[in-house]
Amino acid sequence: MSLDGIVTRALVHELQACAGARIAKIYQPTENEIVLHLRGQNANGRLLLSAHPSMPRLHWTQQAWENPSEPPMFCMLLRKHCEGGVIESVRQDGLERIVWIDVRHRDELGDFSVKRLVLEIMGRHSNLILMDPATGQIHDGIRHVTPAVSSYRVVLPGTAYVAPPSQDKRDPLRETEPAFRDRVSLAFSESGSLDTKAASSALVNAYTGLSPLAAKEIAHRAGGEPHKLWSAFRAVMDDVAAHRYEPNLVDTAGGKTLFSALALTHADGTVRAFGTMNECLETYYKDKADRDLVRQRTADLSRLLGNEISKNEKKLVKLEETLRESEEADKLRRTGELLTSQLHLLQRGDESAEITDYYEEGQPLVTVALDPMLTPTENAQRYFRKYNKLKNSKSAVEEQMAAAREEIAYLESVLQGLETAGPADIEEIREELAGQGYIRHHGEKRGAKKKKKDTPSVLCYTSSEGVPIYVGKNNVQNDYLTNRLGSPSDTWLHTKDIPGSHVLIRGEPYGDATLREAAALAAYYSKARASSNVPVDYTKIRNVRKPSGAKPGFVIYEGQKTLYVTPDEALVQSLFVSVK
Structure with missing residues (x-):
């Protein structure tokens, strides 16, 4: 670490x-x-x-x-x-x-x-x-360690404290040059050059307190020359001994963020320097700690949403099978009509019959299955009953399929809200799911009056042109942003056919930079965060409306244009943000 x-x-x-x-x-x-x-x-x-x-x-x-x-x-x-x-x-x-x-x-x-x-x-x-x-x-x-967990030491009330096992490493602050050269000799190749990877590994294995990151930095400062490794090591240790630190974060091109008390000259990326190591760690861990806290407190919601999505997907498969069957309705009607016109060829007890298909060119003979317990007329009526049942069910099945797809889209939007939620957003999402009947309100008593909801807090970024851009991180915030906060002339953005946040550019005029930054925010706060060339629709709020009875966060819109952007975390972080 x-x-x-x-x-x-x-x-x-x-x-x-x-x-x-x-x-x-x-x-x-x-x-x-x-x-x-x-x-x-x-x-x-x-x-x-x-x-x-x-x-x-x-x-x-x-x-x-x-x-x-x-x-x-x-x-x-x-x-x-x-x-x-x-x-x-x-x-x-x-x-x-x-x-x-x-x-x-x-x-x-x-x-x-x-x-x-x-x-x-x-x-x-x-x-x-x-x-x-x-x-x-x-x-x-804070965590008990029993004999079943560790044979080396026990951490339980009343027991003697034993420090974690020593790894038999040397203190790098007290190292001498001869001992150093002896311990890292394996890092030198037969040609006499310095193997940076081997040198890093040798340093980590030999000295306490050195992470692979710090060891790699020391090896890098040696520049591939074995005789410079000791001087690079000593220079770093002299700085550490004298408490000369350079706290910094490096956002690498690969998307990782590194932190160190040493200047990371080997790391390629954007460097952020800090006055203290405490500030550096607070910045590094804040988002990680928030996300971990959200995961802990919403694990039950994630499972619930996943199960509900899976249930609706299975329901869709069954409905599609029923729909395919219903498409056979016209064939059943036609079979009933053919049987009615050729009743003289049938008799009770027949399991099948060959009848002429007058609807096909050449009028071929077709074999029709019959119920031997029914009369010829009853067999014909059986086909008509099946036809009517399937014809009536087709429209019902199509309605159910549309409802299932809408519910999946809604559940995915809530799941997306969980992925970008902060600790302060959790209760809003729980209230939303309780309002939709998926979970119960915590501690709610029958007949008790519901608390008046506070105004949702939304993120407010400021574009490079100084224009405010608002972002809703869940459906409650999305509804507030689009239906209450926005004005008819404001610009509204959302990823095209992808679950994500509603984004709002307040007022006019604004330039192309603001539009592209707002689109980047819409892509970043969506399910397509890790994708490239994400389609983002934008239109005026006057063209956006929420259908009567629609679920939270659902809107329909028209008159849109589409931008294609790639989510950029560095760009998002560069825009000033506050909570409104």
Whole structure:
């Protein structure tokens, strides 16, 4: 992971300002995250401690975390031992991804004691542990580790704290040149040149705190020359030892975003520099954390929508079979008429009969199946009854097929809304699905009056020409944007025949740049986000209307023109955005 020992060292160095600050509040917004509200000593703010399996980290956060109404047990324990306490120190275990936060707190008897929060940033093995540093005993961990999970150590209340297993790596800040050359000798090829890939791997395997990204940067700075590898390594370690960092994000051409405390000279992409490592991580993880939170809180909705779409698709298959059968109706009517005209050739007990088909050229003989239990007249009437049944069912089947297709389109639009939703949008989507009868309102009592809905919040971008562009991220917002917010002369955009957001350009005039940027936003906030040359329709709002009784987000429009654009995340991020 990019959050290696060097990044951790940079973070811990910046967090020295926490020493002396008081822990005013402690929250546990998710099962993996703890937020400490700190006051005093120029360290006012929220400090995030995360033991998330795929996003473990610590940094100052501006994010407004939504807290559960009932705090988890681990949160209650932290409040008992740490809330109101003063942070004595924030330290790193060597260059390991382990951070110790010592908190001095007054216990129930009024005596001061010190408790230690240990954040272990170890990927899927990450943990946050509260322990007594004097006795080495664990009070509890945010994640329990039992003997069945690990034979090396146990993380349970009352057990002795054991640090994660050492990988027998050296501290790079204390390395000597002879030992360095001995450890990375495998990186040199027989020709004497430097194998950058092998050098990166050798550095990662030899030294603690080095991620593959940092190791690749050191190898790159050597320029392929073996004798320069030590000097590149030493220069980086001297900067780290002196706390000379260059926090930055690199948006690569391949769509990945990298972060580092070192300047990434080997990475090809757009660089964003930051004043602190905390700001860098807050920016990097904000969208990722939001998406993870949305996935956690909408997993049930995603399953529901997937099941409903699958159910309607199966229904369509059956209806199509019925429709094919109904298209045989005219043939059944014709068979009934032929039997009626040739009743003299039939008698009860016949299982089939050969009759002349007067409707075909040459009047060939055709074999017709009969019910031996019926009279000739009853057999003819049976074909007429089948004809009438299929004729009547055809129009009903076509209506049902149209309804099923509309429902699939609607469900896909809600699913698309979930994919682009932020934490604040979840409740709107739940309310929408409850209003459509797919789920029940949370805690709704029979006969209770519904709460008056607040005005939905929509995204407002500003184009490069200074023109406001509004984006609805779900059907509730789409309805508000198109039917209430927009004026007749505003320009409305939507991906052509693809589930996505309604987009609105407010007012006139505007240039081609604004139109293309609005189209790019429509493509980005659609199911075709990962596609190229996405068709986007645009027309005036006066040409857009919502049919009576239509589902949320559904409109019909006319007079449209079509633009083809490729979604560009960098362009979207470059446009100023706010919430209206």
